[in-house]
Amino acid sequence: MLERLLGAVRPEFRADVLVFPAEDPVFGGGACRVETCLRPARGHGLCQGHHLRWVGAGRPDLAEFAASTDPRWRRQRPNMECRVLGCGFGAARGGLCQFHHQRWDRAGSPDPDDWTAPWAVPRPPAPGAVCRIEHCQLWPQARLAFCHSHANTWKVNGRPDVEVFVRRFDEVAITEDEIIRLSGLSPQLKLEIQYALQRRRDQPSTKTLPAVVMALVRLLAATNAGSLLERTGDQWRTQIGRPAPKDGGPRALLIYARRQVCDLADAGGWEAEFDRDVWQMRRLGFTGNQQLRFTRIPQPWLRDLVKRWLRWRLGTGLGLTVASRGLLALTRFAVFCEHIDITALADIDRVVLKRYLADLHAELAGSQRHGDHIGQLNMFLHAVRQHHWDDSLPAIALVFSDDFPRRAERPPRALAEQVMAQIEDPANLARFTNPAYQLATLILIRAGLRVTDALSLPRDCLVTDADGAPYLRYDNHKMKRQALVPIDEQLHALIGEQQTRVGAAPVLFPRPTKNPEHRAPVASSTYRLALYRWLARCEVRDTHGHPVALTPHQWRHTLGTRLINRDVPQEVVRRILDHDSPQMTAHYARLHDTTVRRHWEAARKVDITGQAVALAPAGPLAEAAWAKQRLGRATQALPNGFCGLPVQQSCPHANACLTCPMFLTTDEFLPQ
Template sequence: MRLAGRWPNEWTAATLSAPGRRHRPDLAAPAGVAAQWRGPIIGPAIDNWEKITENAKARIKLHGLPETIAAELAWMAHWQALDGTRSSVLATNQMANILRRAIREQHPFPPSIRAMDWDQAAALQRWFYATRWGRLPPHGSIARLRVMFRFARLALLARCHDGHWWDLDEWHPRCDPRIPLTGREPQANYGCSPGQIRHRWLREAAKWHLGTALEAGTLRWSTVSQERVKCLTRFDRWLGTVDDPLQVLGDPANAAAQAAAFRRWDADPANRLLRSNDRRFTDRPVHPRQINDDLRAVGELFAFVADNRGEAHRLLGAEPWSRVTEAHAASWFRQVARVKRTREFNDDHYVDDHAMGQILAALPLLGLPREQQMIITRGDGTQLQANGFDDPQAMRMILMQILTGRRASEIRTCAFDCLTAPPATTVTAPGTEKIARFHYAQSKIDIAPDTILVDREVTEVIGEQQRWVRDKFPDHEPRFLFVHRVGNRTGGKPYPQGTYNWMLREFSDLVQFTDSQGRVIRLSHTHRFRHTRLTRLAELGLPIHVLQRYAGHATPTMSMHYIAAREQHAEQAVLATVKLKADGTRIQFSRDDHDSMHLFDRADRFLPNGWCLLPPLQSCDKGNACLTCSVFATDATHRTVLERQLDNTTTLIDRTTAKFEIRHGSPMPDDNVWLTHRRAEKAALTKLLEALPTDPGRAIQGGGSHAATTGPVPLTLIPITRRTRP
């Protein structure tokens, strides 16, 4: 061991080496690590040290430690600063004190931090507290040391490993940039642990298979980390229940029976639990698709090894994988049950107006500070005064999911600058000037779009969140719109999924939302808001191809799976096709009703004082001369408008002719073009008003010259040149 006073001038490859590990040769001088980060005292020469560390002016003291361990601790502290977290000064100094005491008292400890797992570090900490103070370490000290042995140690293991990245037992893209991520997975803030697979022969094969699939692009990180590793871990647990685990690679004739046995074991909810806090899910039946996923994962592993027998022999050894054949994989695939993919439409995932009103009324409680209180109304009608949850980000995220119908991951990891101006061809109605294009984090379907148009409500929520982030990180340019609140000094990490689910689960348990039928609505199941949004758009008559584009789906079939068959809407749609009176009897349509229905298809045929009976294919060249037009029609319902128009026209003629006479000294000539048209309008209005009382139940056409129903009016149609296909 190297003691105090013998700190090396440079970090050599031997300094960061440990027995039994392969290490990369480029570690002689780790890139980006300046001399002031190499100890033995770290802190005085580093700019903005108070902002980098968690303990203001405290320094990291690495004197008196073995050369390898001192270099590792310094590198971990520097990595924490680059990662955006705060360097663990207290935890690093405590570990240094523990090791210095162990050296003095000749207490054994691993030769490096990489060779020291968390159990060994915790045991050293307990020994240190017991021998020095005669007690166990407090919870705060354990938690600080635990932080240092999580991401920083994983990053150290990845940095010093020169083999394939999938050789390691812990995978985390945050700690190992070699893990391939797709362009739609810019930040994977979660990892997985294939090292939990206890059977070594299975663990090494699983790491090789999944790592190769990631590098080839046949699987993506979200699938591997959140599904496949768990599937193979459950398979490993089942192997622990059989007498000889290697029998699954034995006689292919027995493979079908073994796959069936695993299927029966996997159908028990208690056998599928991978964590002790998941016991609350044991009362739920296992869906056949979940069992099929586990069977496919095992079958694909067997098929991969059988197809790459030579590479498997080199990487995994001759035994036991030399026994596996394609027949093993086929037997496991045949156990996959046929599950009906087209489900019956229902409203199980639809949030009705009753529940939505409760949710929107209680949402401010999520963003309220913890020291403030708010009176909320639960689903059962009782009122409760509750403390705030102090999480305005969760409040805005769930609100954006409700307003846009996006997935939780698409909102949670969207970019900070996610709004752009809509295309110039977009036509906006009055009052919708704040329409913008929203770029969400589409990470599920590569060929699907990743933008939608959003209205003023969504843009204001995004603007409020952007201001909140800028206030929290004034010295950094944020990368994500919703950010991690702890361990995120530079604002480069997105809001974690686990925190979001936990916050919504606690919020739902407190408020206890219910729908109109008394069913409990849990906000942690945020996908139901996607179903609700798409259902409402479909009920508004949105075409299926437009609905598919808005949903970001690759096929219209998938979009239809999100539409809830609400009984209430079905009844309303049927009643909308039948015109009923207040007493429930049918309305008898007249000829005038049918004429109005046809005119309704042409909004430009409705005039302020009547209707235009010009056929749709005929264009009008009369300008604003409808009163003297033969196809103009009106009735007694427009009497007030016509009388007002007659008074205004008469006043206009008198005023204009008087001004003309004052200006020119003579009356306006009778052949004046303007005066001729105005007098014609006045005469037509007078004639219309005189004709209306004589037949109040009929419409008058053509300036009152004849009734609208006296017969067809001869018109000259403009010939239309139709384009023919070649």
């Protein structure tokens, strides 16, 4: 492990003392808000010195304070001058130089405001002579190169070379809380912390102040540990204390450091990770710290097959969320097999599968997970056969289409227009506290993107066609492809304003915190919280007067429903929503009854004799006739039309619809 660390830690991090510039995106705080101050900002965007000065001034308005305060630190500011008018010596006692203080003392120490001091001083300096410290314009003391105060400082420091002493005042001194000192750690532990800091710098996901690093260093030094790997993550958490301390920075950094060192020790990609019963997905190129745990699959032979199946599926581009669902389904199947004493793959036949299907039905009937568990098991068994991972699987171990539960027709999810009118009210939209969230909401409503796709938009997401019409280009993460959707001019302009606000950030909606390089987009959970707070502020109500409860995905359904009810062809709606199949579009875009009625009124209905069946849309029987036709279409649909007989009557023409006088049809059935 020591050799790996020596090979991994770069020279700039392999030092006992680490100092980072103010502009460092991870360890620096940015420049102080006070202009020309070069120290790193910490509290409220001010360096330590100016922050203390701001607090001492009673915490005035930050912008006014930063613009008006002296940018120099105390040691760079001029020393106090003697209060006697015309005297250029530095104050020594009571606001007076040594000479005038002696005269004042001999005068009986009168009230300084009433004392008339002699202006003349013995042995004044040569004309133009001032203290050698650049920012100090006081007269030098006696034959020295410095004023009274600087001369005393020079003497206390051992009378160093004058030029060396002067340069100290020109330097921007680094305070101790900006320095990381690792000399108190054991050699390997020091390398491990250096490696963790290097990884934090290479993966800038959050700020890590030197003060936090030093708090961790002091904690580790007190444990006398030689390596972070000497203890498990839980043991280190206990060492820090439970519950977690108020300042969780050192604790989080310790957990991160141990994780990085473990990854270095166990590096090797799939070849090293496959045999482990807990896969750390970050070691396999996935973001975050998710794991796939196979520890609950008791059978080694089945555990190995499930691993091979998931490795193959992940290699084809499967997402971790779907992979986790597959592991969950196969884990449940493994527990069931153990319960009924299945000891080999050869024992899994159709009888076993039927028993398992019955067990699934007893527990999950009616839930979406029911069909998902069956589907995952079916894909697993198919993959075992397809790839010949184990030819002992019986040929009769099959899942048939009839084994899947019938999916209930899901109700429409589009929002009512009454709700949408409140949401799209400009006065309500203006109540968003962050213009980025307002823009994200408009993109979701008008472009129909999924919330993750909208929040992950790159900054350069706008394109135009040959006619100058704007389009939004985005990554369809679900379909793993890029897509384009047309947008209106207002949305085009609002996106342009957001591009200006984010500057050079690579994403349109950068996360506001823990995002030093502005590469990470705002999280879906963050946007949802802002959305729900906005809905509460605007008091958006549903048709029953209750506070509306919605999800951002419902706007995608709403757009599809709006388009289909405006007679936009379903194929066009499919392309706008970037669906793979018309069936999915049909689930999103539902026809309103009013739309169906409009088309019914426009259709030319004929009876069995070919005569047009006319009914004035505004006539007294229009609503009743519409209700009858709607029921007839729903309950008495025929191959080439529909029945005009009220549903309460019995039919005297059994199986003779095409010759029945109550048979109605329209020109849509002509091809039949």
